[in-house]
Amino acid sequence: MKEKVKDLTSGSPGKLILLLAVPLMLGNIFQQFYTMVDTMVVGQVVGVKALAALGAVDWIVWMILGIASGMTQGFSILVSQYYGAQKWDGLKKAVARSYILTAILSVTVLAVSQAGAAPLLRLLNTPSDIMGMALLYLRVALCGVPCIAAYNCLASMLRAMGNSKSPLVAMIIAALINIFLDLLFVAGFGWGVGGAAAATVIGQTFSAVYCYLVIKKISYLQVKKEDFQGEPGMDATLLKMGTPVSLQNIIIAIGGFALQFAVNGYGSLVVAGFTATNKMYGILELAAISYGYAITAYVGQNLGAGEIGRIKRGVKSGAVMAVATSLCMSVIMLIAGRFILSLFISGEPEQAKIALDVAFGYLVVLSVCLWILYLLYVFRSAIQGLGNTLLPMLSGVAELVVRVVVVFTLPLFMGKEGIYLAEIGAWLSAVLLLIPGYIWNIKKYK
Numbered sequence: 278m279k280e281k282v283k284d285l286t287s288g289s290p291g292k293l294i295l296l297l298a299v300p301l302m303l304g305n306i307f308q309q310f311y312t313m314v315d316t317m318v319v320g321q322v323v324g325v326k327a328l329a330a331l332g333a334v335d336w337i338v339w340m341i342l343g344i345a346s347g348m349t350q351g352f353s354i355l356v357s358q359y360y361g362a363q364k365w366d367g368l369k370k371a372v373a374r375s376y377i378l379t380a381i382l383s384v385t386v387l388a389v390s391q392a393g394a395a396p397l398l399r400l401l402n403t404p405s406d407i408m409g410m411a412l413l414y415l416r417v418a419l420c421g422v423p424c425i426a427a428y429n430c431l432a433s434m435l436r437a438m439g440n441s442k443s444p445l446v447a448m449i450i451a452a453l454i455n456i457f458l459d460l461l462f463v464a465g466f467g468w469g470v471g472g473a474a475a476a477t478v479i480g481q482t483f484s485a486v487y488c489y490l491v492i493k494k495i496s497y498l499q500v501k502k503e504d505f506q507g508e509p510g511m512d513a514t515l516l517k518m519g520t521p522v523s524l525q526n527i528i529i530a531i532g533g534f535a536l537q538f539a540v541n542g543y544g545s546l547v548v549a550g551f552t553a554t555n556k557m558y559g560i561l562e563l564a565a566i567s568y569g570y571a572i573t574a575y576v577g578q579n580l581g582a583g584e585i586g587r588i589k590r591g592v593k594s595g596a597v598m599a600v601a602t603s604l605c606m607s608v609i610m611l612i613a614g615r616f617i618l619s620l621f622i623s624g625e626p627e628q629a630k631i632a633l634d635v636a637f638g639y640l641v642v643l644s645v646c647l648w649i650l651y652l653l654y655v656f657r658s659a660i661q662g663l664g665n666t667l668l669p670m671l672s673g674v675a676e677l678v679v680r681v682v683v684v685f686t687l688p689l690f691m692g693k694e695g696i697y698l699a700e701i702g703a704w705l706s707a708v709l710l711l712i713p714g715y716i717w718n719i720k721k722y723k
Contacts (some may be wrong), residue, residue, distance in 0.1 A: 283439025285575045286361055286582040291594030298598075300441040301567035304448035309559040317620055318459045319473050327470055327626060328362070328621060329545040330410035332552025333403045336533035338418055341390050343526030345426035346380070346433075348382055349375065350573070351519025351666055355432035357574050358664070360438055361581025368497060372434055373504035374511050376471040378519075383426035390419050401534055402541040404548065414470040421478030421581045424485050431488035434498060436574050443491040447484035455480035521666035525673035529703075532680035536699050539684045543693050546628055550635025551716045553621040557614065557640055561606055568599045569658035576662025585722040592659045599651040610644040635693070649704040656711040660718055666712045675710050676703035 285293050290581045345407030352375040360367035394415050403411055432444040454478050492498045540551050572595045578586045618636045622629050657669045680703040686696025 283525050285439050285578040286584055286587070290575070290591035291598065294568070294575050294591055294595050295598060296435075297439060297441045298564075298567045298571035300445040301329060301436070301570050302564050304441070304445035305563035305567055306560075307445075307448040309556075309563055314456050314459055316452065318463045319470055321620075322464050323469050323560055325549045325622060325632060326407050326545055327410055328552055329404070329548040330407040330414060330470055331550050332555060333407055333411040333475070333541065334415045335416070335552065335555050336530055336537050337394075337401075337415060338395055338495075340527055340530030341386060341419065341528060341531065342429075344386055344523045345383060345422065346429045347381055347522035347524075347526040347621060349426070349430040349433045349471070350661070351522040351568075352378070352430070353437040354518050354573065354661060354664060354666070355515060356434055357437035357577030357662070358581040361430045364581075365497065367508075369500050369504045370506075370508055370511055371515065371519035371531065372498055373500040374515055375430060375434070378422075378512065378515060379430040379504060380427050383423040386426070387419065387422040390422065391416065394419065399411070402538050404541060407545055408546070410470045414474045417471050418476035421481055424478065424482040426599035428481055428485035428488060431485060431492055434492065435488060436468075436570050437577065438463065438497065439493075439496070439574060440495075440580070441571070443488060446508050447487040450487055451480035451484035453480075454483055484546040495564075501708045518618050518664065518666050521670040522661065525666075525670040527589070528670070528673040528677045532677040532699075534680045535684050536696060538686060539696055540669065540693075546631045547693060549622065550632040551639060553632065553636040554620050554639040554643070556621065557584045557610070557618065557636075558643060561610065561643060561647055562650065562658055564602045564606065564701050565599065565654040568595055568602075568651070569654035571595070572655060572658040572661040576659050580663060580722075585719070586662075588722075589719060592719075595659075596652060599655050600648050603648040603651040607644040610640060614640045614644065638694065639697050643700060646701045646704065649701070649708055653704050653708050653711060656708070660711065660715050663718050663722075665714075665718055668718070669711070672707040672710045672714075675706040679703050679706040 283293075285297070285298065319331060352371070355371050356368060356375070359365075359371055379640060395412055398408060398411055398415070428447070432447065435441070435443050458476035458479055462468045462476050468475070519684055540548055572592065575591050575595075576588050579585075579591070601671050615637045617632070618640065619633055622636070653672075657672060660666075660668050680699045683699040683702045684696055687698055689695070
């Protein structure tokens with residue numbers, strides 16, 4: 278049987294990264310597509326306030342899921358390094374202990390997040406007219422934390438082995454199920470935002486099941502009872518790599534909370550406009566995320582194999598491809614963005630126009646500066662692949678500081694338009710830290 282893995286330590290670096298990134302991009306497209314369908318169905322069927330309710334919980338959901346995805350992404354760095362070094366026993370033990378740590382993490386996060394859902398929404402100054410819907414969506418969505426953590430863990434193991442096609446298939450399955458259930462639960466049964474959240478959870482559960490079935494057929498990932506015992510220091514090593522990535526996501530999310538707090542102060546129509554653009558943000562960002570995952574796996578495998586020259590060539594090729602991709606995305610959004618955003622927004626014509634104007638103004642700013650975000654992902658992921666997850670976490674701190682400063686100062690002079698620049702300032706601060714950091718890290722290797 279042919280193993281569904283890919284050796285990234287030989288062949289053209291740019292081609293390997295692109296071949297690994299493209300299925301990830303397609304998978305992210307499907308993931309963003311069903312997220313957008315959630316938003317479109319809720320916005321068109323339930324109304325503009327329901328759309329605002331989804332936006333009010335965006336950063337909370339992002340942070341909670343970011344804890345799980347960050348931790349499992351960190352775990353996969355060690356797996357990719359073992360694979361590149363062909364240390365099969367260590368690889369299986371790392372995989373087995375990753376499963377245990379992910380299970381413990383997911384149960385803990387589920388309990389804490391459910392307890393803190395309502396207080397956090399109040400802390401973020403959520404408008405009273407959407408509080409009930411926002412809390413309902415959040416509680417239902419959080420019930421899926423264990424399933425989403427399982428998917429992230431299994432998919433990250435596959436990516437570490439050079440397999441990005443199976444996570445793509447998993448996302449296609451999740452997207453199709455989610456879209457069908459969105460129409461059934463929201464438009465058919467009239468379950469509103471709760472139905473949209475339930476559809477997402479069910480779709481992601483099936484994606485986790487699919488990845489598990491694929492892993493069962495890969496001999497390198499077949500773990501036995503003794504592998505779960507691990508070896509001394511294994512858990513500490515995994516947590517050392519995973520914890521800073523999770524903390525990085527938490528830190529970034531705190532900056533997002535500040536942004537959401539400021540947006541909430543302008544009322545539900547402005548919240549709705551930001552919500553529509555934030556869903557488009559997922560489309561803008563998806564290729565950057567894909568390049569990031571591909572570069573982490575590529576750097577990790579080549580570091581394990583001692584191929585430092587290949588790492589340098591691969592990161593350079595990845596940066597060029599990422600910037601080129603971002604420019605294409607920017608042009609598309611500037612041309613078609615207003616029409617796409619209009620698909621999310623319904624209601625009274627005057628209200629819809631206010632929300633749409635806010636949404637497009639924000640989208641234009643993000644699109645013009647998108648290349649900064651793509652460089653951020655390339656160099657952050659390269660540093661993580663080298664086993665340094667502390668510096669990327671510090672870049673998250675830089676993002677937090679700049680995002681908060683911009684959110685609470687520029688609107689005093691520019692109104693709500695000042696909030697648009699918070700993301701740009703955050704991206705730029707991280708890039709100015711990460712590029713010199715990558716150069717310093719790679720110079721340590723001869």
